[in-house]
Amino acid sequence: MADLSPSVPPPASAVGAPPVRSGASDRPTSLRVLVVEDSEFDARILVNLLRSGGWVVSYRRVENEAALVAALASEPWDLVLADHQLPGFSAPEALAVVQRSGLDLPFLIVSGGIEEGVAIAAMKAGAHDFLMKGALGRLVPAVQRELRDAATRTARRRAEADLQQSELRYRSVWENSTDAVLLLDLAGVLRFANPACESVFGWSPEALVGQTLDVLQPAETPAGAWWQLAQDPVARRCLELHARRRDGPLVDVEIAVTEMRLGQERWIVAFCRDVTERHRAEAELRRNREEFAAAAEIQQRLFPAAPPTIPGYDLAGISRPAEAAGGDYYNFLHLPDGSWSVVVADVSGHGIGPALLMAEARAYLRYLARYESDPATLLTLANRAMAEDLGAENYITMHLARLHPETRRLDYASAGHPATCILDAEGRLKASLRRTGPPLGQKPDQPYANGPAVFLERGDIVLFLTDGLDEAVNPEGTECFGIDRALDVIRAAPDRSARELANALCDSVRSFGGPGPQQDDLTVVVLKVV
Numbered sequence: 258m259a260d261l262s263p264s265v266p267p268p269a270s271a272v273g274a275p276p277v278r279s280g281a282s283d284r285p286t287s288l289r290v291l292v293v294e295d296s297e298f299d300a301r302i303l304v305n306l307l308r309s310g311g312w313v314v315s316y317r318r319v320e321n322e323a324a325l326v327a328a329l330a331s332e333p334w335d336l337v338l339a340d341h342q343l344p345g346f347s348a349p350e351a352l353a354v355v356q357r358s359g360l361d362l363p364f365l366i367v368s369g370g371i372e373e374g375v376a377i378a379a380m381k382a383g384a385h386d387f388l389m390k391g392a393l394g395r396l397v398p399a400v401q402r403e404l405r406d407a408a409t410r411t412a413r414r415r416a417e418a419d420l421q422q423s424e425l426r427y428r429s430v431w432e433n434s435t436d437a438v439l440l441l442d443l444a445g446v447l448r449f450a451n452p453a454c455e456s457v458f459g460w461s462p463e464a465l466v467g468q469t470l471d472v473l474q475p476a477e478t479p480a481g482a483w484w485q486l487a488q489d490p491v492a493r494r495c496l497e498l499h500a501r502r503r504d505g506p507l508v509d510v511e512i513a514v515t516e517m518r519l520g521q522e523r524w525i526v527a528f529c530r531d532v533t534e535r536h537r538a539e540a541e542l543r544r545n546r547e548e549f550a551a552a553a554e555i556q557q558r559l560f561p562a563a564p565p566t567i568p569g570y571d572l573a574g575i576s577r578p579a580e581a582a583g584g585d586y587y588n589f590l591h592l593p594d595g596s597w598s599v600v601v602a603d604v605s606g607h608g609i610g611p612a613l614l615m616a617e618a619r620a621y622l623r624y625l626a627r628y629e630s631d632p633a634t635l636l637t638l639a640n641r642a643m644a645e646d647l648g649a650e651n652y653i654t655m656h657l658a659r660l661h662p663e664t665r666r667l668d669y670a671s672a673g674h675p676a677t678c679i680l681d682a683e684g685r686l687k688a689s690l691r692r693t694g695p696p697l698g699q700k701p702d703q704p705y706a707n708g709p710a711v712f713l714e715r716g717d718i719v720l721f722l723t724d725g726l727d728e729a730v731n732p733e734g735t736e737c738f739g740i741d742r743a744l745d746v747i748r749a750a751p752d753r754s755a756r757e758l759a760n761a762l763c764d765s766v767r768s769f770g771g772p773g774p775q776q777d778d779l780t781v782v783v784l785k786v787v
Contacts, residue, residue: 288312288400291328291362293339293351295320303338303367303396310397321346321734322354329358335407336400341368341375342774345734349379356383361410363403367393369608370580373542386538389545391610409435413528437510437529445469445484448524457510457531459503473500475507487514487525497532509533559619564755565589567597567662571785573755575763576778583778584611585723586619592630592659601674601782602655603723605696611651618643618653618697632657632670633693636705640672640697647698654696656721665713665786670705672697675724678740682716684748717786718747718758725779726762732771742769747783755783 288307292300300318307314317332319325320343328334337355339348348366355362366379366387376387385403388395412434431438431449437457440449446469450462458465458473465472470483486496496512511532517524564572574587584604592598602618604611621642622635629635635657643653656674660667669677673696679688694705713719720743729738746765747758759781766779 286311286313288314289333289335290314290316291325291334291337292316292318293320293325293337293343293346293348294318294367295340295343299340299367299390303393306393306396307400310400320344322350325351325354326358329355329360334360334362335404337362337364338367339364341366341379342776344730344776345732347773348384349382352379352382352384361407361414363400363407365399365403367396369606373539373546376542377539380535387542391608405435434528439465439470439527439529441470441487441525441527443523443525445481445487445525454529457508457529458500464503475499475501487527500529509536559616560587561589565591565597567660569662569665569787570660571755571787572599572783573759574780574782575759576780577763577775578612578778579725579775580608584608584615585725585778585780586615587721587780587782588619588622590622590626592626593628594630596630597660597662598626598630598632598635599658599660599721599782599784600655601677601721601723601780602653603674603725603778603780604653605651614643614647614651614653617646618655630659631707632659632668633705633707636670636672636694636697637703640703640705641701644698644701652696652698654724656690658690658719658721660784667711667713667719668707670694670707672705675722675727676740677722678720678744679711679713680718680720680744680747680751681714682751684744684751686744687711687717713786715786716751718751719784720744720747720762721782721784722762723778723780725775725777726766726781729766729770729776729779731769732773738766738769755785758783758785 290304290307292303294300294303297318300316304314304316317328319328337351339351341348348368352364355364364384366376366384367390368387369390380387385406386399388399431451434451434453437454438449438451439447439454442448447465447467450460450465452462454465455461460472470487471480474480474483483498496514498510498512499507500510502508509532511530513528515526517526560576561574564574572589574589576583576585576587578585584606586600586602586604588600590598590600600622602615604614604618618639621639625635625638629638636655639655647653653672654674655672656669656677657671658667658669658677669690671677671690671692672694673692676692677690678686679690681687688711690708690711693708694703722743726738726743727740730736742765743762746762750758750761753761762781762783763779767775770776
């Protein structure tokens, strides 16, 4: 691989020199990115966004701990982008691997959805930022910032290693740091300030020299309060404080204070970082959590409050999203010819975007089902209506069955959806209702056909599901739950009610997947002939 090291701006020549600011002229022309992601499609989206930011990007995608360890050992990297949750692997685990390697690499979490507490815990553990997959406008500036910060951290480590060699070396490093650096004597008087102090505090280095830390404290803070903290070896390790800028407003700063010796003299050094943006990001996390909770509440209202009462049948449905809102859908529709329709669908992906598409599909089907009863015709009309809104990157799989209660005839059509299984009273597989056409949205003019009709008998159990059940994996990522396990759960207690069977299936899948986050939306509908 060619040398991809980012360029470093030349050092400032004097204490009063203006701070170095990153722009198009000093941006690195090439970037080596290690992507912890199980989706090649999502990885390419991130890489293409970085390329649009002006970098020549080379990257490698890894999906598990072994591959990550090997990649870190085999090549130098500039940046790590990690999905929050992969099958059998997670961003916190990937962060721990990077930290164990001893490499100081910017580590950014890119997730379809993440709870506030999880994200804050990851950042406190060492992650440098988080971004939502649905809002990647901050990716390029976030990477620019973290690359600059990584260079600063590298410079700081070098400075600490060379502490006894030269005061001039320290001065050169500090002058080019993006963090504000303050050097105080043991009386608490500022003897040096680097150019970054102007961007953080609004004070030029010359104006700060000779003053005390009181000049940076908020007006209501007692005099000498910061200096007392700086002398406390426990409290000073890492402080988060409100600081006063020279132009008036307050700024949130993180301050790390340490003692050092230059020649024969002891000094107090404070490294100050503006964390206002980080606090805004945490506030954004809280807002996102509230919005997700509201979306989840609204979506739950879109599912049937209760299954219909059909003499001779027992019906139940459950949908458990992987995030606050999901892309799965089920419903029971009373059709114009007096029959009942059972609909189970799955929008590609999960999160707010798929949830919106699910709500749209639900609205179309409810409208179309007022005038049409044939499953194939309903799918054809829904596909035609949804194709433009779905676009090239999204699709919906859907199984639509029609039950004639009096005759027990079950007709169906399936748009690329996992097979619906029918067990007889003895637990044998009576029928597997497979797809009769591609997913909705792929071909706008696609006509759909009905599959072979099935006549149900007393004791039959019909299982409708989404791939969140079939494709759920164990914690090791080595085995899928599979349809056979699902059928065995039903065979183990066929006398249970439809609701009990649906709950048992969902609980079995969660137990199989282990204690980690649910990886995909999970929906089950059970129909029993009683």
